[in-house]
Amino acid sequence: MKRFVPVVLFCIFGIVMIAAVxxxxxxxxxxxxxxxxxxxxxxxxxxxxxxRETVALHYNRNGAYxxxxxxxxxxVIFDYRGYDTLFETTxxxxxxxxxxxxxxxxxx
Amino acid sequence: MxxxxxxxxxRTSLVIQTVTRMMIPFLLMFGLxxxxxxHLTPGGGFQGGVIIGASFILLGLAFxxxxxRRALPEGRIKGLASSGILIYIVVxxxxxxxxxxxLANRSxxxxxxxxxGELFSGxxxxxxxxxxxxxxxxxxxxxxxxxxxxxxxxAYYKHKKTVHEKRRWSDDGVSESTSD
Numbered sequence: 001m002k003r004f005v006p007v008v009l010f011c012i013f014g015i016v017m018i019a020a021v022x023x024x025x026x027x028x029x030x031x032x033x034x035x036x037x038x039x040x041x042x043x044x045x046x047x048x049x050x051x052r053e054t055v056a057l058h059y060n061r062n063g064a065y066x067x068x069x070x071x072x073x074x075x076v077i078f079d080y081r082g083y084d085t086l087f088e089t090t091x092x093x094x095x096x097x098x099x100x101x102x103x104x105x106x107x108x
Numbered sequence: 109m110x111x112x113x114x115x116x117x118x119r120t121s122l123v124i125q126t127v128t129r130m131m132i133p134f135l136l137m138f139g140l141x142x143x144x145x146x147h148l149t150p151g152g153g154f155q156g157g158v159i160i161g162a163s164f165i166l167l168g169l170a171f172x173x174x175x176x177r178r179a180l181p182e183g184r185i186k187g188l189a190s191s192g193i194l195i196y197i198v199v200x201x202x203x204x205x206x207x208x209x210x211l212a213n214r215s216x217x218x219x220x221x222x223x224x225g226e227l228f229s230g231x232x233x234x235x236x237x238x239x240x241x242x243x244x245x246x247x248x249x250x251x252x253x254x255x256x257x258x259x260x261x262x263a264y265y266k267h268k269k270t271v272h273e274k275r276r277w278s279d280d281g282v283s284e285s286t287s288d
Contacts, residue, residue, distance in 0.1 A: 064224055066214055067231070068213070068224060069233050071152075077152075078152070078240075082211040082236070085236075089196060089240050093243060095251075
């Protein structure tokens with residue numbers, strides 16, 4: 001019985017995960033925002049623009065207006081993805097703290 | 109020769125020292141410029157911070173590590189590395205105080221920016237770039253000097269010393285039975 005409960009829980013978890021994977025968008029669908037990087041060659045460009053604003057198109061068109069930055073890379077990594085850069089900097093700082101904790105001890 | 113325990117004195121040629129002394133102000137200005145124009149030109153906080161860190165690393169390489177330490181003491185580097193993240197978070201909090209999201213940029217209009225392409229057009233991006241640059245430069249400098257000095261717990265040296273002494277004793281033939 002004790003062994004049975006984890007197995008059932010694991011099966012339920014697996015079913016949930018498989019169901020989540022099945023609801024994902026088909027790979028390369030240009031109308032999904034997350035697949036904006038890849039545009040199928042058979043889909044005409046006008047249709048993509050007409051149907052939905054994809055992420056890449058949105059950044060290219062509105063980046064300067066949204067952020068006030070001319071450099072699109074800075075606009076993305078410091079404004080649209082500001083949280084990511086904040087914790088990226090924190091990771092760098094944590095690396096410094098780890099190094100100092102290992103070789104920087106100065107107990108005299 | 110002076111102190112034999114410290115090894116031969118580290119010394120570079122006069123050419124390197126002179127060129128380094130001439131280069132460092134320009135390197136610092138270039139790093140600051142890359143950081144400040146992060147939202148206008150390629151580059152940004154990470155790249156500019158590494159350039160500034162490289163200038164201090166160059167100082168430590170061309171002279172010696174004490175010279176580099178004197179230019180920017182260790183406690184100050186740690187303060188710089190910490191305060192960069194603090195600047196980032198405080199700039200993000202400005203958005204909350206103004207009534208928008210964390211890290212809101214265009215909607216709070218702080219500082220009141222000029223036209224697109226000017227230095228203050230990016231709103232908070234300028235200060236965020238500065239904060240990231242300060243942190244990255246501090247991390248680069250302190251990592252270099254930490255690996256250069258490699259201080260350890262004194263207990264580590266004590267252990268090493270006793271092992272060394274034991275080996276020398278057995279080499280002399282005074283006490284061969286103490287080998288572990």
